[in-house]
Amino acid sequence: MAHSTISDEQLLIRSAGVFRTYGFEGTSLARLSEATGLEKASLYHRFPGGKEQIALAVAQGTHAWLRQNVFEPLKEPGDPRKKLRTAIEQLRACYDDGTLPCAFEVLSLAGGSPELAGALKDALQAWIKAFTDIAKESGLPSAEARKRAEQAIIQIEGSLIVGRVLGDTKAFRKSLDELPALLS
Amino acid sequence: MAHSTISDEQLLIRSAGVFRTYGFEGTSLARLSEATGLEKASLYHRFPGGKEQIALAVAQGTHAWLRQNVFEPLKEPGDPRKKLRTAIEQLRACYDDGTLPCAFEVLSLAGGSPELAGALKDALQAWIKAFTDIAKESGLPSAEARKRAEQAIIQIEGSLIVGRVLGDTKAFRKSLDELPALLS
DNA sequence: GTCTATATTAAGATAGAC
């Protein structure tokens, strides 16, 4: 491999793909090296903490991506139903139509550091809050909105797993299609 | 470690605990050895195919457990609501009140063999069928029963993940509590 | 900042004694 440069953003996106495909324990520096085009020593230069630090950066990057593409757009002025449809399309792309596992799932299994677990929890709580707020904006009472928000994320996560086992993304697509009715 | 004997059933139960906790890739022969009390060479004596064969046996053992403790009891004569309540308590115990990940989830990530994927798919389809049948027995039309059955399993899987990330089993318990209304 | 080369540890897997 000749000299290679890759932006921090691209590096994290490709690393996220590896972690989401193989899980935290199944991700090796060799696989990260192949996916990023950087030799292992170069990965250590950028992330002295190795795999654990990369996983933490992936979790924080996932939170940042959700903030920019889902949470913030949902806060802008406009029809809540329309904003939600846009957010759903972002999520559909994020999960590659249901074929790519969720970072929350694969990074939360035993093996990760407490910092990683904390970052995942922060990001998921922010997601629940974003969905709760849009449901409230659509007219649902506070407690019901919160319930529906959790239910929506549970459905996304669950349908990804059922779809993965059955080899069929139908369940995931149905879950996304039901979100507008669930969150309003 | 002195000589040790352990039944096939106990061996699979303890191995399942390791796989479900650390995932397929995170499960090493060393961890299986520690959990079962057998040296690595002894595990290879019983399972010449190594980790892959043990994972396959765990998947088949999970299917057998579900058949015996959930699917078959649901088929016996009696009030469907009462049978369902009993099945739910079995599932609650199986997931250790929501603290133990699901074998379908952790064994379906990339890394496993096609045989393993096939065994998981068979078991999950049987689970969907068992829930569909009990919903039909409760009076739901066939198509709706099938939809609710998938929804029930999606909720269980999703709530396990959300609960794991948030460090709170409330979502899982709520999912189980909602099953009777969902499947009748 | 990236590379080649290497050290160290752990994982998968087997041989052969008991």
Next chain:
DNA sequence: GTCTATCTTAATATAGAC
């Protein structure tokens, strides 16, 4: 059927050249 001992490969991690 289980054990100790060993082999081979792969993983984490570092040193030092460019």
